[in-house]
Amino acid sequence: MRSPVPLLGAQTVALGLAMAFLVVPASSILLSTYGAGALPFTYMAVAVAGVVVSWLMTRAQRRWSLARVTLIVLGTYTAIVTAAWLALSLADATWVTFPLIVLFPLAIPIGFVLVGTQAGRLLDVRVMKASFPRVVAGFSVGFAVGGLAAASLVGPLGGPEPLLAFGALVGLCFMAIAAHTARRYPAELAVPPEPPGPVGSRGADRAAVISTRAMLGNRLVVLVFGYQILSAIVTQLLDFMVWERSAARYPDPADLARFLGLFGALINVVSVLFVALVAGRLLTRFGVRLGLAANPGGVLVLLVVSAAVGFVAGPASTAFFVLVCAQQVTDISLTDGTTRTSINATYQALPPALRVATQTRVEGIGVPLAVGFTGAFLLVMDALDLGVVTLVVITLALTVVWLSLARAAYAGYGANLRTTLTRRAWDPVALRLDEASRAAVQGLIEDGDPRDLRLGLEVLADADDPTLPDLVRSLVGDPDPARRAAAVAASGRAAGTGVDPGWVPGLLVPLLEDPDARVRTAAEIALAQAGGPPARSAATRRWADALAGGDPDQQRTALEGAVAIPDPAYAPSLVALASGAEPPEGLLDALAANADSLVPRTQAALDGTSELPWPATRRLVGALGTSGSPGARAALVRHLGGPEPRVADAVLDGLVAGGPLPPGEHAPVREAVQEEVQRSARVLAALAVLDGHTHVARGLRDEAARSRRRTIGLFGLLHDPTALTRTVGMLGVVEGDRPLALETLEVTVGRGALPTALALLDPVPDEAARLAQLAALVTVPQPPDARAALLDLVEDPDGSWRDPWLQACALHALAGDDPQRARVAATRLVGVQDAVTAETVAWVLGIGEGRGRAVPGRESPGPTLGDL
Amino acid sequence: MLLTIERVALLRRVDLFSQTPDRVLAGVAQVLEEVEVPAGAMVMAAGAVEDWLFVVADGELEVRRGEHRATIPAGAVVGELAVLDPQPRTADVVARTPALLFRLRKAAFDEVMATRPEVAQGVVRELVRRLRERMEPSRAPSGTELPGTEPPAAER
Secondary structure, three states: OOOOHHHHHHHHHHHHHHHHHHHHHHHHHHHHHHOHHHHHHHHHHHHHHHHHHHHHHHHHHHHOOHHHHHHHHHHHHHHHHHHHHHHHHHHOOHHHHHHHHHHHHHHHHHHHHHHHHHHHHHOOHHHHHHHHHHHHHHHHHHHHHHHHHHHHHOOOOOOOOOHHHHHHHHHHHHHHHHHHHHHHOHHHHOOOOOOOOOHHHHHHHHHHHHHHHHHHOOHHHHHHHHHHHHHHHHHHHHHHHHHHHHHHHOOOHHHHHHHHHHHHHHHHHHHHHHHHHHHHHHHHHHHHHHHHHHHHHHHHHHHHHHHHHHHHHOOOOHHHHHHHHHHHHHHHHHHHHHHHHHHHHHHHOOOHHHHHHHHHHHHHHHHHHHHHHHHHHHHHHHHOOOOHHHHHHHHHHHHHHHHHHHHHHHHHHHHHHHHHHHOOOOOOOOOOOOHHHHHHHHHHHHOOOHHHHHHHHHHHHHOOOOOHHHHHHHHOOOOOHHHHHHHHHHHHHHHHOOOOOOHHHHHHHHHHHOOOHHHHHHHHHHHHHHOHHHHHHHHHHHHHHHHHOOOHHHHHHHHHHHHHOOOHHHHHHHHHHHOOOOOOOOHHHHHHHOHHHHHHHHHHHHHOOOOOOHHHHHHHHHHHHHOOOHHHHHHHHOOOOOOOHHHHHHHHHHHHHOOOOOHHHHHHHHHHHHHHHHHHHHHHHHHHHHOOOHHHHHHHHHHHHHHHHHHHHHHHHHOOHHHHHHHHHHHOOOOOHHHHHHHHHHHHHOOOOHHHHHHHHOOOOOHHHHHHHHHOOOOOOOOOOHHHHHHHHHHOOOOOOOOHHHHHHHHHHHHHHOHHHHHHHHHHOOOOOOHHHHHHHHHHHOOHHHOOOOOOOOOOOOOOHHHO | OOOHHHHHHHHHOOHHHOOOOHHHHHHHHHOOEEEEEOOOOEEEOOOOEOOEEEEEEEOOEEEEEOOEEEEEOOOOEEOHHHHHOOOEOOOEEEEOOOEEEEEEEHHHHHHHHHHOHHHHHHHHHHHHHHHHHHHOHHHOOOOOOOOOOOOOHHHO
16 A cells, blocks of 8 residues: 555645645735734634634534545635635725635644644554654645745736635645545545444533643643743734734735745745754754743844844834844744644643643634734734834743743643653552442452452451451351451451450450461461550560471461561571571561661671671562661662672662662762763773673673663662653664653753763663763773783772673683783682682683683684584 | 583573573572483483473483474573473483583572573573474474473373
8 A cells, every 4th residue: 555645745735835825915915905903803803713613623523524524624715715816806805815814824723633634544653753744844845835936926927816816726736635535545534433422422521621620720731821822922923023014014915925925935944944954953952941942032032132123223124124024934943843842742741631631722722812812912002002113022021921931831841741651550559448349348258269358358457447347256267267367367457557456356366276377377466466565575575486496387477477566586587587598488578577677687798797698688688678668778778889799789679679769868879870880881891892702792791781770770769760661661762752752861860860871771872882972971991902901800900890700701711812911810810709710710720620621712702512 | 521601601592591691690500510421321211300400501312202202402401391390201301412411400490580580581481482382383393393391281
């Protein structure tokens, strides 16, 4: 199937041509006949007509197919223009230019809606993002060509009126292209819409009213709304200034038409060049912040100069006229190049439902009303006989407000973007027991599955429901031990929440003799929770003894008890259990529940001052990280940048699992990020000369990957890990989502940290490009050749590598490159603690059992078992 | 005996470990046992309950179950399902050529799986591949009919 893009592009070209052949004759005749004083009335008419047309379009789209709506709209347009031409040509009815000028600002957005809707149905998202900007650019091309043609034809044709005939002809061509498009894609364009829903759809209207209220309750929505309204007002005022000054400068309609045609072409050519060559780079470099501020900022500068020139040289001067024209060229170029993209990006920061509602109301109602307001304002200006220079000053003041809104909108955009990205599909909250959910809870309790029963009982316990005691009473005699255990556990939960546990002991004491171990355990714990301090203390002592004992059943009970009632007395036994090869079930939960009492032992293990085996240390670190205890997490933060990689990684993994750190703990994290920058730079610099040494290169790449993982974790401790992880994932998508991902990364980590984040996290650059990025951040020692790099890894003179694995790989490789130097280096490493390094040292020196099968020589790309 | 570095290089060629960093594989490599077998030697016997897997570092093995034969080339793993779920071997595995094998016992394998999710993912991938080959025998690699030592479900 041939691409529909050329047909869509042809439609926008036709739209641009049609608009040029509409606005040039209509404006020149209107201004020459009635003067610029007629323009405010057209603006007010635009406001009313805009709302009416928007309503009509909505109804038409609900009733007819897109193809039919398009042809009706284009047919109506062509008929209006034809009728106007005939009226002007035959009856000199210059008043028809009034509705034509009203038609002009409405026809452009309607035309884009029709083409855009067709594109939405014919193109998938990827093609849309890639091709639709080119389709849109067709309008500028068409308008530029039309403007030049109009300027050229006005003389030979004897005036601007015949240009309307060309406009009608272009309208017919537009209809033909649209009809051809619909014939080629009937399934997408010629199918009537679904019939409207039943009476219940009134609920949708009600929802729309509600969403308007909700819409205005969102600060970002109000800011964007205000920004767009002010943008529309300033644009209209700038447009008025151009027409007013050009009408004063070119009283002859033919001269005026010639000027407006050329000026229209100039505007569109500059806009296309700006969008194609400059805007994208500006937005990529400076983001939405510049995108929102550029338009008001650029216009503001010119308004200041215009005001000065206007006061000094007067409004009739050529310099003032040029500046007024430059204002509009700047405004339209920046609107097309930066504002539209940035506003669309800002909308992304809103939740989807709010986004659609805001866009619809801004573009459907807000902008037309802004244009109408401008018309009324200009009438007041005219009545007060305030000249165009005063208008420049007033526009300048409005632009200052517009610029302020740009800054505020950017600040709101950042906050909303983070919130929108981190909004989870669900958030774990306590289940609330209301009338609607009570039936569901009852269903859970009556269900045969003990897990459902447990959940139902937990809900009742958390809600302090008065039916819980009777329910538990009925369940403690249940023949199913799992159901009995669930009932007992719920009792303990109710007691643990501080609710009056008076009914618990009487029910549960008999269950201490229950034949089922789970029931006995649950009863013991629930009684301890309900029994007050003496019972808790006795239970704690009992469980501490059980943890140290060897009975697995008692240990299991004690571990559950340790979770329910944490106590420092458990610490030595918990650490001993964590040191085992296979930790008992429930140990990790018990460790996390008692994290605060385990901090000293964990710190001693991380400091290397205790003999705790590594599996135990890892488990303790994991427990402290996920415990949620601020003290426990703060204890871990000190070890983020420890010398031993596995310790540093375990600490980081443990902390990341517990979520972001409070601002007071950020300093060590930022130091750790800087260490990753240094390390990554050294790794990449070594890789640049060691790529041919397979083992070492692979080890270095593993290290680079490790550094990237650590950086994600570290930034996740500083900012929101969910947003960060999603954003980093989006960075890998080169087209489409990448610009938004870059924007989001900047909003998340801040402009100052963005270069660091990109250098370490962006998956797109290759190793050489990444090294260049890192070299801009830190001083990178560049080894001159492979031998120097290998020696640096082996000898590690400044202790910056501290990596036994890379050391061993480098020594192995050096033995192939330079056996003599390798022997010297190996001699210095005799007695090293790391087993792999020691083995490699022995192999190089050719002593003991360290002799490997591979013969010291040039390192081959793969194992050389066959080359013995 | 191979150096740890060389063992790691061999382990990286195995799908199960291809995503695991070398320094982690070094830990695995240090607990591997090198086993050299001559051609024709029985590596695994049907009915034996064992809790280890073999990585074929060099040479070829052959799985024999009745009339069916399957070749295990260098770089492959055999017996990993028994490490996950120790059950009696259901096929004989014999060395077709002189072979160098790495034996990895259950305890070490469990530790690696617990700490390195990439290895667990590799196991899942291997299980899925085996399942697909059983369900669609035409997809089995040429020269093999019943890869692995697991019996079809219908035979249990």
